[in-house]
Amino acid sequence: MLEINTVPGQSEASIVPQQVQAMGWSLKDFYSALIGDALARV
Numbered sequence: 001m002l003e004i005n006t007v008p009g010q011s012e013a014s015i016v017p018q019q020v021q022a023m024g025w026s027l028k029d030f031y032s033a034l035i036g037d038a039l040a041r042v
Helices: 015-022 027-040
Strands: none
Touching: 015 027
């Protein structure tokens, strides 16, 4: 059985939050843009 991790790597020590911070974005801004882009492609 595989584990399903619905929120992988979201601590401050994880790569994605560090990359988002390096871009000067907040996680809220990042995920809002990600969701907006995904919805625009539907």
